Amino acid sequence: MKRSEMLHAVKQKQGYFDMIIIGGGATGLGTAVDAASRGYSTLLLEQHDFAKGTSSRSTKLVHGGVRYLQQGNVSLVLEALRERGLLIQNAPHLVRNQSFVVPNYDWWEGPFYGIGMKVYDMLAGKLGLGPSKNLSLEKTIEQLPTLEKEGLRGGVIYYDGQFDDSRLAINLAQTAVEHKAAMINYAKVTELLKTNNMVDGVLFTDQLSGKEFKVNGRVVVNATGVFTDNILKMDNPDSKPMIAPSRGVHIVIDSEFSPGKSAIMVPHTDDGRVLFAVPWNGKLVLGTTDTPVDKPELEPKAMEEEINFILKHAAQYLTGNPTRDDVRSVFAGLRPLVKAGGDGSDTASLSRDHTLIVSNSGLVTITGGKWTTYRKMAQDTVDQAATVAGLNINECVTENMRIHGWLKNTDHSDPLHHYGSDRVEIEKLIKEKPELGEKLHERLPYLKAEVVWGVRNEMAMTVEDILARRTRALLLDAKASVEMAPEVAKLMADEMDKDREWQKTQISEYEHIASAYIL
Ligand SMILES: Cc1cc2nc3c(=O)[nH]c(=O)nc-3n(C[C@H](O)[C@H](O)[C@H](O)COP(=O)(O)OP(=O)(O)OC[C@H]3O[C@@H](n4cnc5c(N)ncnc54)[C@H](O)[C@@H]3O)c2cc1C
Numbered sequence: 356m357k358r359s360e361m362l363h364a365v366k367q368k369q370g371y372f373d374m375i376i377i378g379g380g381a382t383g384l385g386t387a388v389d390a391a392s393r394g395y396s397t398l399l400l401e402q403h404d405f406a407k408g409t410s411s412r413s414t415k416l417v418h419g420g421v422r423y424l425q426q427g428n429v430s431l432v433l434e435a436l437r438e439r440g441l442l443i444q445n446a447p448h449l450v451r452n453q454s455f456v457v458p459n460y461d462w463w464e465g466p467f468y469g470i471g472m473k474v475y476d477m478l479a480g481k482l483g484l485g486p487s488k489n490l491s492l493e494k495t496i497e498q499l500p501t502l503e504k505e506g507l508r509g510g511v512i513y514y515d516g517q518f519d520d521s522r523l524a525i526n527l528a529q530t531a532v533e534h535k536a537a538m539i540n541y542a543k544v545t546e547l548l549k550t551n552n553m554v555d556g557v558l559f560t561d562q563l564s565g566k567e568f569k570v571n572g573r574v575v576v577n578a579t580g581v582f583t584d585n586i587l588k589m590d591n592p593d594s595k596p597m598i599a600p601s602r603g604v605h606i607v608i609d610s611e612f613s614p615g616k617s618a619i620m621v622p623h624t625d626d627g628r629v630l631f632a633v634p635w636n637g638k639l640v641l642g643t644t645d646t647p648v649d650k651p652e653l654e655p656k657a658m659e660e661e662i663n664f665i666l667k668h669a670a671q672y673l674t675g676n677p678t679r680d681d682v683r684s685v686f687a688g689l690r691p692l693v694k695a696g697g698d699g700s701d702t703a704s705l706s707r708d709h710t711l712i713v714s715n716s717g718l719v720t721i722t723g724g725k726w727t728t729y730r731k732m733a734q735d736t737v738d739q740a741a742t743v744a745g746l747n748i749n750e751c752v753t754e755n756m757r758i759h760g761w762l763k764n765t766d767h768s769d770p771l772h773h774y775g776s777d778r779v780e781i782e783k784l785i786k787e788k789p790e791l792g793e794k795l796h797e798r799l800p801y802l803k804a805e806v807v808w809g810v811r812n813e814m815a816m817t818v819e820d821i822l823a824r825r826t827r828a829l830l831l832d833a834k835a836s837v838e839m840a841p842e843v844a845k846l847m848a849d850e851m852d853k854d855r856e857w858q859k860t861q862i863s864e865y866e867h868i869a870s871a872y873i874l
Contacts, residue, residue, distance in 0.1 A: 364537045372398045375572030377544045380410035381726045383578035384527040385733035391534035393749040402543035404820045406524035412688025417516030440482025446758040448765045448775030452484045453517040454617040456510040472513040484514035498617040501674045521824035529759035547589045554716045573744035577720040580691040581651035590718045600689040604657040605642035607684040612675045655687040682874045684833040693723045770800035795839045801826045806846040818861040833872035840865045
């Protein structure tokens with residue numbers, strides 16, 4: 356996957372792409388995979404790096420949504436559980452079965468959550484990951500040795516999926532390319548092109564060279580998450596906003612605070628929120644919050660009260676009482692929640708979770724939903740987009756399609772396991788040049804070879820791309836990631852033929868971004 360080749364493909368393109376997709380998060384990438392694998396010529400444009408937006412900032416769960424079950428939204432849970440099963444089947448190197456324990460402190464919680472989780476199991480049917488069970492006090496402590504024991508009566512154990520969000524995003528981009536899609540990061544759409552009031556292309560700026568490109572498509576899909584309204588405004592300056600962004604914050608601490616294999620799920624904190632403490636890549640991810648925000652941004656910042664909320668509740672459930680000093684990283688993401696009513700044009704709400712709109716100009720907008728359901732969202736979008744474009748309706752083939760890197764029986768103790776079938780290629784790099792086998796930082800598992808691999812094969816263009824999304828150093832230990840930046844910049848510069856000035860700028864830009872992840 357090489358960016359220069361992708362840009363070249365666009366320059367050489369005669370006539371129209373079948374589909375142009377704006378936005379390289381879960382939704383846009385899934386749509387590109389679906390469109391390209393049905394045989395449509397596809398171009399995806401992402402203004403920054405793939406998954407720079409919400410799609411690298413999730414809780415990393417592939418889940419049916421126990422919360423939606425509590426709200427009685429059975430159809431949504433059913434759809435998500437089905438997609439969970441398909442994703443484990445299609446990307447087993449990235450999605451794993453994770454046990455969760457709901458700790459019970461009140462007498463009614465055992466029977467209540469016990470029955471709720473049985474319904475969850477039943478809805479998952481054959482795609483279930485394991486039967487839920489009520490646990491005795493002893494068994495609960497066995498699963499979660501550092502759980503607050505005062506008043507504890509027992510727990511309920513259930514199973515859901517866990518994944519690496521930005522790695523899946525990169526693997527989806529690679530899968531789309533394998534089906535001949537052109538995928539360009541750092542390509543910002545600035546204008547929609549129209550003929551007879553119908554959208555038939557876009558103007559985009561290559562953010563790295565500053566050059567502008569015009570490109571035509573039979574249909575244009577707006578998959579820009581919390582930025583959806585910006586594109587709708589390009590189409591119709593009078594369009595009413597349909598997105599109400601909501602910020603979710605996560606805190607990452609060392610796994611010693613909950614050394615067991617199970618995650619903790621608190622369905623109802625004392626102020627009525629859901630709280631997770633999930634083991635992830637050798638750390639513990641705590642979250643999350645739900646705070647309405649006025650406007651979308653690519654680097655949302657966690658507020659003090661959100662950090663305090665998470666730490667206060669974590670201390671209620673974990674005997675180690677984590678404090679600010681224990682925080683390795685804090686990250687925030689924006690949920691693209693859809694306001695009721697949308698912009699009033701032809702709305703086809705195919706599920707209560709995601710919203711698909713066709714504007715009068717033929718612009719197709721897909722938004723809402725969640726990572727877990729990205730494949731179904733993509734299927735619905737491409738069905739709709741092909742109709743708008745007047746293309747032959749080719750059948751969707753993604754249900755049983757392997758995602759790039761597919762590998763069964765992954766050994767999760769191998770530091771390169773999340774590369775799946777690409778792991779052997781990285782090992783070859785190390786064999787050719789043994790110093791690439793050295794670690795980039797003593798506190799993190801990442802190797803120098805991963806930087807070289809990321810530049811050569813995964814379209815990493817900046818130090819941030821490597822530290823935030825090709826590896827997860829920024830989220831796992833932000834301070835360590837800053838210490839890694841000079842070496843990463845040097846390795847990248849060697850690969851990309853960049854000078855010392857480029858390295859200096861990259862390091863200082865990275866330090867600026869990472870400073871917001873450090874408390
Ligand atoms: C805190 C939090 C926790 C979550 N946890 C989970 C979870 O555990 N499991 C789950 O299933 N889901 C979860 N979700 C939901 C899930 O992360 C989102 O639904 C999903 O990532 C949204 O993807 P998207 O592609 O629609 O948006 P985004 O990922 O934001 O992608 C949109 C992209 O469009 C690009 N873009 C915008 N404007 C332009 C332009 N003019 N030109 C080119 N590109 C442009 C942006 O740069 C961005 O990369 C969570 C969400 C949040 C906020």
